[in-house]
Structure formats: structure tokens, C-alpha cells
Amino acid sequence: MKNILLIALCLLMTVAVYGQYDLVIVGGTPGGIMAGIAAAKQGKTSVILERTNHIGGLPANGLGATDIATRGATTGLFAEFISRVKKHYVTTYGENSKQVKDCSEGFHFEPSVGESVLEQMLAEQKNITVLKMRQFDVLEKNITLYDDVIQSIRVLNRENGKTEEYKGKVFLDATYEGDLGAAAKIPFRLGREGKDEFGETGAGVVYKYWGGPEGEGTTFQGDNAVQSYNYRLCLTNNPANRVEIQKPLKYNREEYVSLIEDVWTGRHTGVQMLNVTEAMLEENRKHIAKGNPSKIPGDVWGIARLTNMVTLPNEKTDGNNQHMAFISTDLPEENWPWPTSGWAWRDAYAQRLRSYIEGLFWFAQNDKALPENFRKAAKEWGFAKDEYKDNGNFPRQVYVREGRRFEGEYFFTTKDATPTTPGQRPVVHPASITASHYAFDSHAVRKREPNRPHLDGFLSYPSQVYTVPYGVMVPKTVDNLLLPVPVSGSHIGFSTLRMEPCWMAIGQAAGIASALAIDSHVKVRNVDMKALQNKLLEQNATLIYYRDLQPADPDFKMAQTLGLLGYLPGWEAKLNEPVDQPTLALWEKLSNRKLAAEPGKTLRKEVLQNLFKNL
Template identity: 30%
Template sequence: MHKTFLPAVLLLISVVASHGLAQTLPEPAVEGLRYYYPPEKVEPREIEADICVYGGTSGGVVAAIQARRMGKSAVLLSFGKHVGGLTTGGLSHTDGGGADVCGGIAREFYNQIGQSHFKPSDAEDVYKKMLAEAGVEVHYLAHLDKVTKQGTQITSISMENGLVVKAKQFIDATYEGDLLARAGVSYAVGREANNVYDETYDGIRQPGTGGHNFPKAIDPYVKPGDPSSGLLPRIVADGGVPGEGDKAIQAYCFRMRLVKGEDRLPFPKPNVYDTQQYEVLARLFESGADPRMGWSIDTNNHHLFNGAYFIDFVGGNTDWPEGDWKTREQIYQDHANYQIGVMYYLTHSPRIPSEWREKFAAFGLPTDEYRDTSGWTHELYIREGRRMLSDYVMTQENCQGYEVPEDSIGLASYNMDSHHCQMVAVDGAIRNEGNVEIRVSPYPIAYRAITPKSSECTNLLVPVALSSSHIAFGSIRMEPVFMILGQSAATAASQAIDDKVNVQNVQYDQLAKRLLEDGQIIQYKGASGVPVSLAKLKGIGVDDRDAKLTGEWEESNHIRPFVGRGYRHDKNEAKGECTATFTTKLKPGEYEVRLAYSANGNRASNLPVTIKYVGGEQKVIVNQREKPSVDEIFVSLGNFRFDKQGEVVVSNEGTNGHVIIDAVVFVPVE
């Protein structure tokens, strides 16, 4: 249904305002490349649908398709000129999303294009074909202007170009959570302090730890060795206190498509070319560090200098999540100018050794992709934006299998992953901060994590900017997962319409039944090696998190099973400098002492463990290469009598491999 409702005077004001905004926007980095295209005119019109999906991401596309398959009318609103998000705007392969964890419409899509070496334009063609076959009404250049609510129900959303969509249910499928924010739904931006959700990987990290660090000390000052000259661009003097929270988010970049051969476009010089932005790159080459070039058709940040400094515009995206369209356009162009400039600098600057300039110049941009944007992808990789805060927040506990929700609507399987958030000057050298890469086994995502608090909105679902901590979102944020959650969201929205209930009150049993019928995978069938809960163990346990540590121990959860969230190891370094003391209060009596560890061939076969008991001390040698004999996770150290305290000390003195500390349990001897 369409009808005009704006008076002519308001229409004229809107047109004049949009033209004025267009004149204040920054110039594109290269011809045709924009994030935001202000409306050239305002055409007041109204559409009604059962389900309105705002956000043309891969999750939004799949949600709209599923809505139609559920027999509902659906409208898909895309902010830009394309649909598919990063899947059609940079990727040529997907991380995660194998057939054992990803089914449904996502599997249909990948069965058509494959999950590696696909062309972005081919991916978009498949999406458009699927949308057309489903009968989805698609609108492009739909820029959200206003949300109208009655109580906790969204009644309509308005676009800058005059389009108003009324619907029974709404789905926010944007990377940034733009609709949920306008609808008054709670959200978070940035990194929580570790103590907010009792996590270990969420907050500010120690600069220089994690992966993708500088291979050599690189001076951070404009004039090397002179702090008074100031810091180079985007480098900060104070990175904050490790473990605390901040507003920083992991860096963005463009996943550019690089090609070789004569049929390529040379890297252009961007509209704004600031060579100081590339001073760090020049100093890296001059340091003699190995560039470790790994360019391919789909090049990422770690494909030069192992990600120490390349295409991620670290620190340049802090204002993106909550920025208005003009602010984001400026940030978008800053990213584009920087990254296009990186490629131009590497192929033209005399400070880059000639042999490397020649290697870089062998690559270029495609002539058969992104023709409207000079061969450069239109899609900025928004790795993280707003994150909804609902009654259930996905956290590290979920990623590591310690907390398992009963209302699964799909699986995530990628690492807990964060690119750098900051570059910090430490003792006269640049240190990257924020990188995290911790493996996980496939785990379920709760339906409650895509539903807002019922007091805030009752007809909105959020499958992309879902309720999660920074580090959990770093694992969930994969395109296949957004597609999975988009399908599940549309299924739930349809059932809410049929049952005339709020989205928070959808019957989960019915939802799960329909998801399974439609090919979704909501429970992992593989061998996951589920972590062992300390609280459920017989006896009195002390986790490695509660042990008194000396020396440097590194956290891991690579090899399962383990107790709690993971274990620590000594990196097979600093022998004789690392100890872990497990202490707990006990009732006087005899206890069997058990040591937990995950066995592997790289472990120490001569680990010294000292038990301090009533009779004195006893040293036991443990072979951590052998599989533990008690429940496949514990080895018995023997029975000992204790008074009011039990104490076990693990040391890496003289050990011949990685030393693992996980947990110690004191089991009463009856």
C-alpha cells in the first residue's frame, strides 16, 4: 500500500537539506567510491509488510528469504547499492561455516558458489536470484531516519528518501545495530573490562602480547628518538590498564581483491595521500625485518609483516559505531585513502626496496569486479559495531563451552578473535594492542541473545549485532553465522506473528522443530571435548585461575578436555622460573590428590610436583605426554593426610617440554 503524506513545503526542505549535505561530504578516495549517497530527492511513500528487514548484509538477505518461505510478506532495506555485505564486497572465501556446523539457506548459498575462490559479483548474483525467487521486495539506498514506536512495539521506520515501512515484526541485520539503537534498545560499544562478565580475553590487553606483533623495535616518534617531535599517526602514549574496558574496537579494513597478469588495474593514487601514514611501513623495511608477503586474491592484514602494520587502519574507527551518516562517510574515506595509499606507496615510494616494489607491482585491481568504484570494493569490513545488551549475553563462557544455553538457534565455530585495537608507544617502540586468537570448538548461540529486553522492544530481532561481549562477538562475527542467525530470526518473527506473541515469548520447542526441518544445525554432533566444570567435580578443586603464579604462564584451550575455561603453559621457556601453587582450606583428614592436564607429545615427561602435607613434603614426577588415567583428565598423585590446608606446587625446573597447569583436586578418602 502506498500513499503520500508529507506536505510540499516539508518535501522542499528535505530536498534542499540533502543537497546541502552532499556538498559537505569529503571527496571520494577514488572515483565512485562512497559509503553514503544522500537522497537526490524525497518521495513520500508508505509500504506495509509482515516483516521488515533493515540491513542488506548476508544475514539480512537470508532473513528476508526465510520470511517469504514462512509465508510472510517481506521487505529488505539495504543502506548501499548492493546486497550481501562483506560476502559480496570483498571476500572470496569464508572462515568457518563448514557443512558440520552450517546448514539451511546458508548451505544452499554456499553449495552454489562454494566456500573458497568465489567472485564477489557471482555471490551477489546468487543472492539476488534467491531474493527474486522468494519474492522479496528490495529497496536500496535506504538510510534510516526515524523509528516510530507504540509502547514496546515498533510500528514503522522511516528512511531519509521518504520511504516509510510499517510491519508487524522488524529485524535489524546491520553490522552496526543501527535500528536497535534508534528503537531505544540497550547496547554496548567497545571492550568490557574483564570483570564485567568474568572473562580473561575481553578488556585491554598487555601491549605487545597476542599475535601479529612488530618483529623489531620500530620508533614511534615523528623524528626518531625525539619524543618532543610527537607520535606518528594513530599511535597513542597510553593504552590504558590491561583488563579494564574502553571504547576501542578491533580495526577495520577493505578486503581488497588483488589480481596478477596484464588484465589488471595499477594501484591508483588516492585523493588524499599522506606519506606520514606509511612511515611505519618504511621503517619496517629499513629495519631489515622479513616482510613475509603473502598476498593473494583475497588479501588480509596479516599478509604483510605478519600483520604488524599493513591494511588495518588501527585506531581510526572508534567513532564509527555511533556516528551519523556524515561522520561515517568521513571515516570511510579516511580508511579508503589510507589503504589505497598503502598499495600506491608500496609500489612507488623510493623508501621501499626496488625488488619489493617490483613484487608488489605485479599485483593490481580487477577489471571485472567493482567497476563502479574503480576496481576497489565498496564494502568496508565492519568487524565490530554496537552490540545489543539483552537478558542473555554471549560471553567467553559460551565460546569455551563452559556455559551452554538450552535455546540454541545455530552454531558458531570460529576462534575468539580480535584484530588490533590500538598502537601504543612503549619504551620508545611501537607495540600493538588488542589482538586475540583463541581456538574454540563449535558452540550454540542462544535465541535470547538475538531478542531485546522485553521492557525495551517486543517485535525486534537482532541476528548480527546480537547481545554479546567484545570477545564473544569476535568469535561469532563470521558471515556464515550471520546467515544462520538471520534465518533463525525470520523463523522466530514469523512464529511470533502466527501466535500473536512478543518475540521473547516464542515457543522454543516449536522454533527448534521448524529450524531442524529447514536444515539448520543447532547442536554440534562432532567430538567437542566439553570442558569439565570445577563445581561438578568430586572433592575440593583449585583451578589454575586461582593458583598463585610466578613467572610467565600463557593461557590456552587448544587441547581438550580441560577443567574450567582452559589451562596455562610455560611456553616451554624460562625453565626454573615458573611455579604454580594450588592452595585450599580443608577439613583435617586423608585426601587423594589429583592433577589435571591435557596430554600431548610436546608436554614435559618429567614434571616435578610437590605435595605439602602433615608429614612434610613429597615430590612426584608426572609424565604429561601420557593420557591421564582418571576420567581421561586427572592423574592421581597419591593419598596424603592434611590438617587445615592442602598445598601442591608445580614447577618447570629442569623440564623437557611444555608444562601444563590446569587444576588440582583434593578428594576425601572414605
């Protein structure tokens, strides 16, 4: 113990303390930003330490097509972000403009707009300090942890090379990698659990046609494989705003040659291939040789062969990996070390990934082994000239789909987002901090393998709107640390939580929970759940989703509170309908009291309002 105190004392003598805050947030991701904003609304100070020169994480780096399956399932500060995006396009271009139409109610936006809106939201909160170019490294010397409480952390100022120390009452890991949690020695997982561990659909080694069944080679066994990363590209076919894609210095043609046969034959990884014969592929080759695009069902042509594009305002796209392709902008296998590597390795990989993607596009647009009409179609696209001006019009941040997954107070798996009965809800968590919804979605973990008709780990399975319990971001040890981004869950369970709307909502809850912990002088795991949920509802969060209710409705808070207690198990609250006898019997059982109501006449909301008053 004396040695630990002596080391800490020496560090204090050599490192300048740059501030004492209520919250110290590592990572300027949307999850971290919303945590700071939510805490500021409770009167708490925060510092956000962001490694790069830009805040915003992936929504500021190409992820402009918001990943959420049910709009309205996640609200709160995320909904405010979306409404501000729409307002930007309405104010800038007019309510009836194409830009407003293409922004899809604010769910689709340009990278620069995403960053700008997040910057505006931060600027409105005087209690938040944002410091960019601050790097946290997972080294023992960079964290002072005493008696299960983090006292301070140290970061590198990348602009002047100096080490800075920051003290706080609560610390938040809002990094995609989980670096702060790792430094605090919170147990974490990497790779894929096997199906034998939690009985999850899609767990372990899975070979699956996109949109189709599992195939040969599927074993469901666990391993250490990490799903692939890419960059979310902002592309345009507008000549006035298009930058031609250049051949990278480290171009390696051999990495892309398998694309040649794919293009000529139309072979892809989609479920349509189950009905495609070798004769059809050869016929397609002749068809393409005559100057036609591919006619194989499900096949796509030109640049779409390389990237799945969703329209954004101003003739731009969010270019993700092409789900139907054997090779695309993902670069599997090579990213496996990323979660636990230092920033020198990560930076090298980021450059390697950029070079690989630029080389892929240059190959598709210029290699003469490809059909001329394919190259011509591909060459219609390039990078948007008015995005990422300080980075050669290329995204600044790698799309880290999955890093460390910590083992928290609650471990989220597929059962938490899968209905036990078809059409019904998944399990409802009374300690819910948000509702959310996205498929169980993972990208490939391995590159193309000989004679495999699909890629290992590239999969999607349906889920249903679910509730997220507070425990997914609460570590079992360390009393003043929350993990709103590298949350607790299995590979497949995490694959639905990892969407930015959900991360924003978890971050919002983390900010409020931190404020409550500080004010109540309790450990973050002992925060009063009712108080946390009430504060979230005050900030227009949705804790349990109902199709017929929105946060602006006068009975929203009542329905949310009672819904988590089991009073409204269906997908609709139906507050203005008369209560029926079975429902009344359920409510009397749950409340353990006789209710003054007449089935078929008394409105459901009247009965619930009386119950709510007496909670």
C-alpha cells in the same frame, strides 16, 4: 501521550506510506537476506531496506574466504549459499577446473559471485521486496514506537531525496552498526569490557604477539576502544585483469614511513620475534641490500607485507589486514566514532580509509626508500579489473567488524564458546538456534605505539564449536524487534559471533521466529522454542554439531533434539554403535524411565528413536 500521538499524526500527513509488510528488515547484509528468505518460506512478506546500491554486505565486498573454523558446524541457508557458489563454478568452468578447486567446496568465492548468488536466492522468493539506496538514520522522528511496539519506520530514499515510511508486524535490525536498535532505545555497549566483569580471556587492554603470549602493557582493563575496520580487497597478479593502484589525491607519505625500517630489518608482530635478536635484524638488512627477500622467521615479502591474501577463483585473492604487520590495511583509532555516528561522518571516514589504503599500496610499490626488489614484488599486484566496476575496482563497503552490541535476553561471553573441560563441549544451550565456530578474534584498537613489539587489541584465542541461544538477538524491551546482526555479547564474545556464516544462521532463525510470532500473536521473546527449532531443522539448520552427522541423515532431527537435552554430550552421536551401560544409565536418568535395551547389543539409535517418539 497526546503530544506523541499528535507528532505521529503530523508525520503520517507529510510522509507517504510505501508499504505494509510482515517483516521490515533494515540492512541488506547476509543476515538480513537470510531472515527474509526464511520468513518467505513460511509464507511471510518482507521488505529489505539496503542503504547502498548493492545487497550482500561483506561477502559481496571482498570477504570471499569464508570465516568458519569447523565446516559443517553451521548449515541451513548458509550451506545452501555455499553449495550454490560451488555449483556456479562447476557450471561455468567444469567440475575439474582450477576455479572449482580454488573455490574450496564453495567456501571461497569472488565478490561478484557472492553478490550474484545472494541475488539469485532472493529472486526465487516472490514474497521479498528489495529496495536499495534506502538510508535509515538514528533519529527519533524516524521510528514510531507505541506501547513497546514499533508501528513504522522512516527512511531516506537516496535517489530522490524523499522520505518513505514502512509499516510492519516485526522489525529486524540487520545492520552492522545496530542503527535500528539504537533508534528503538535498546541498551547497547561499545568498546571493551575489562576482565573483571566476566572473567574473560583476552578482555580489556591486551598486547599480544600474533600466535604468542600476552606481553608488557597488558592490563585487562576495560575502555571505549573499538576494533579497527578495513576493506577486504580483491587483488590479482594476473596482468590481463590487473588494474594498477594509483596514488591518491590526499597522499600523506608520513603515514607510511615506519614501514621502511620494518621491511629492511624484517621486524614484525609475530611470535617468531621472541627469538629474533637485534643482530639478526641488522644481518637481514645486509641480506636484503644484496637483492634478497627477508630471511627473518615469519616475515613476508612484497604485497603480502601489507595484506593477508587467501586465494579465490580466477587468480584473485581476499586481501585482509596482515596480522603480522605494524601497519596494514586496518586504520585503528580513527574508526572509533563509527558505530554511533551519522552517515555523513561514516561516508567521510570510508573515503579516508580508502585513500589511506591506496596510499599504503602506492608507497609500497613506488617509494624509493624501500628495497628495489620489495617494490618490484609489490608491484606485481593490483585491483581486479572485473570487480566493483562502478566503484573504481575498489570495495563499496567498509568492513565494520563491530558496531553496537545490544544487551539482549542473553549476553554471550567467552564462557559460551569455551569448554569447561579440555576436549569437551562448551555449555549447550537448550534454546540453540545454530551451532557455529570461530576463534575469539579481534583486530587492533590503537595504532603503532613507540617501543611496543605488538598492537593493542590484536588477538586471537581458541574456542570450540558452540551453540547460540535465541536470546542473543532478542531485546529485553520492544515486543516486535529482533537484532540478528548487532547481537548481544561482550567484545570478546561478539568476536566469534560476528562471522558471516553465524550471522546468516541467526538471520535464518530471526525470519522463522518472526513468522511464528506473527502467526501466534505473541511477542518475539515469547516465541515457542520447540516450534522454532523444528522449523529450523526443516530448513536443514544445525542446532548442535556432531562430527558424524549431517542434515541429510535420517536421524539428524532426532539427534539434534535429544542432543540439546543432554542425551548426546560427546562430539559424535555414534548412532550405529551398541549402547553401553554408563550411557544407558544417563539416558534413563534424563528420561526418568526404565529403557528396554541390552547394553552391548541394542544400537544407540534404537534406544534414542524410542525416546524421541515419546517426547
